[in-house]
Amino acid sequence: MRRHGGARRVGEIGDAAARAAQSARSVEEFFEAVKRVVRPALRFDVCACLTVDPQTLMNTGGDYRDGLPPALMPRMLDIEYREGDANDLSDLAARPTPVGLLSRETSGNLTLSPRYRDIMRPLGFRDELRVLLRDRHGAWGALVMGRADDAPPFGSAELAAAASLVQPLGNALRRLHLTRLAEANASETAPGLVLLDADHQVVHATPTVAIWFNDLAHADGVPSGDRGLPPAVYAVAAAVQAAGAAASHTSWMHSRRHGRVRLHAWRLEEPTAAPARTAVVVERAGPAEHIALIVAAYGLTPRERDVMTLVLRGRSTADISRSAGVSPHTVQDHLKSVFDKTGVRSRRDLVATLFARHYLPDMSPPAFAPQRRPRD
Structure with a gap:
C-alpha cells in the first residue's frame, strides 16, 4: 500500500498507530496521534473517535474535533442506540x-440507512467506514470515518488497513483506561438532573448540570460555549426510548474534572412530566463502576474477578476455597494470575495498589497520598 509517497505493509499500520499513541496521557492525545498516522492510508474527510464501555458498548466520550457538527450528535446517537441501523457497533x-463499510452493509442501497439519509447525504458524504x-x-x-462525494470510494485496501x-x-486504549483510572480526580459536585423532550432538547436542568455537562462537553471535544x-448523554437517553427497552438505563463516561461519572436515564410516562420524555441524572461513579472497569481493563477472568473480590474483602485462602468450591492450590493459582496482571506481589500490595489507583482519587484531594504498606 502506497500513500503520500510512502510504502507500508498493511500489517504495520496498526503497530505504527499504537506506537504513536503510546505516550498519550488523554483520549484526545491518543486519537490525535492515531489520526495522524492512519490518515494517509485511510484518507478520511471526517473522523469521529469514541470510547465505549466494554460491558455495554455505550458511548463514554472521545474526540469529535474532526467529526460531524455537534448539532447533529443527538440525531446520530438516537439512530445508534434507539432506532438501529446497518453497520452499528453491536453488529x-x-x-x-x-x-464495516456502510455501502456494503446495505448492498449498495445507502438510502436504506437512516444515518445516510438524515446525516451523511445532506452533508455531502458518500460512505462510512x-x-x-x-x-x-x-x-x-x-x-467512524467518512468520505465526501468528490472522493474515491473506500476499497479493499482501506478495509484491510482498518x-x-x-x-x-484496542490494547493501547485499554492501557490508557488504566492510566485514567489511576489519575481520576475527586469530585464534590452535587448530582445534576436534566429533562429532555422527545427530540432530546433540554426542558429543565438543575443548577449543577452546567458544572457537570460543561466539563463533560469539553472532554468530548465540544466547545464549552456550545449549549449541546x-x-x-444523548446515547443513554436514546437507549431508554428504544422500542422494547427497559424504563431505565445506566452508563458511565470520563470527565477531566470529575473523573468517572455515572449517567442514569429514565423514560418518563405521559402526562406526568409533559413535555419531558427522558430524565438523566449525572453523578460521581460508585464502587460498581470501579470494579467492573477494573476487571475488564486488567483482563481478569470471571474466576480471577471472584477471587480478587474476596481478597479485597479480607477472606483467607481457606475461606475462598470453601466459597468457590475449588482447592486451595487452585485459589493460589488464580491469585498468582491476578498478581501478574495487576503488577503486584502480595495480597496486601494488591489491596493497597487498587485502593490508591482506583478509589482514593475519587475520595480525597489530589495532594493526599497513602503511605505505602510493607510487603507481606
Whole structure:
C-alpha cells in the first residue's frame, strides 16, 4: 500500500498507530496521534473517535474535533442506540473482524440507512467506514470515518488497513483506561438532573448540570460555549426510548474534572412530566463502576474477578476455597494470575495498589497520598 509517497505493509499500520499513541496521557492525545498516522492510508474527510464501555458498548466520550457538527450528535446517537441501523457497533462486535463499510452493509442501497439519509447525504458524504477497537479483554473504542462525494470510494485496501487497527489500538486504549483510572480526580459536585423532550432538547436542568455537562462537553471535544450535551448523554437517553427497552438505563463516561461519572436515564410516562420524555441524572461513579472497569481493563477472568473480590474483602485462602468450591492450590493459582496482571506481589500490595489507583482519587484531594504498606 502506497500513500503520500510512502510504502507500508498493511500489517504495520496498526503497530505504527499504537506506537504513536503510546505516550498519550488523554483520549484526545491518543486519537490525535492515531489520526495522524492512519490518515494517509485511510484518507478520511471526517473522523469521529469514541470510547465505549466494554460491558455495554455505550458511548463514554472521545474526540469529535474532526467529526460531524455537534448539532447533529443527538440525531446520530438516537439512530445508534434507539432506532438501529446497518453497520452499528453491536453488529461490529459480533464479527470476527469488527470492520464495516456502510455501502456494503446495505448492498449498495445507502438510502436504506437512516444515518445516510438524515446525516451523511445532506452533508455531502458518500460512505462510512467503522472499526471497533478491541482486544481479547473487550471493546474500548471505535473510529467512524467518512468520505465526501468528490472522493474515491473506500476499497479493499482501506478495509484491510482498518482491520489492522483493531487489536493493537484496542490494547493501547485499554492501557490508557488504566492510566485514567489511576489519575481520576475527586469530585464534590452535587448530582445534576436534566429533562429532555422527545427530540432530546433540554426542558429543565438543575443548577449543577452546567458544572457537570460543561466539563463533560469539553472532554468530548465540544466547545464549552456550545449549549449541546455530551454524546454519551444523548446515547443513554436514546437507549431508554428504544422500542422494547427497559424504563431505565445506566452508563458511565470520563470527565477531566470529575473523573468517572455515572449517567442514569429514565423514560418518563405521559402526562406526568409533559413535555419531558427522558430524565438523566449525572453523578460521581460508585464502587460498581470501579470494579467492573477494573476487571475488564486488567483482563481478569470471571474466576480471577471472584477471587480478587474476596481478597479485597479480607477472606483467607481457606475461606475462598470453601466459597468457590475449588482447592486451595487452585485459589493460589488464580491469585498468582491476578498478581501478574495487576503488577503486584502480595495480597496486601494488591489491596493497597487498587485502593490508591482506583478509589482514593475519587475520595480525597489530589495532594493526599497513602503511605505505602510493607510487603507481606
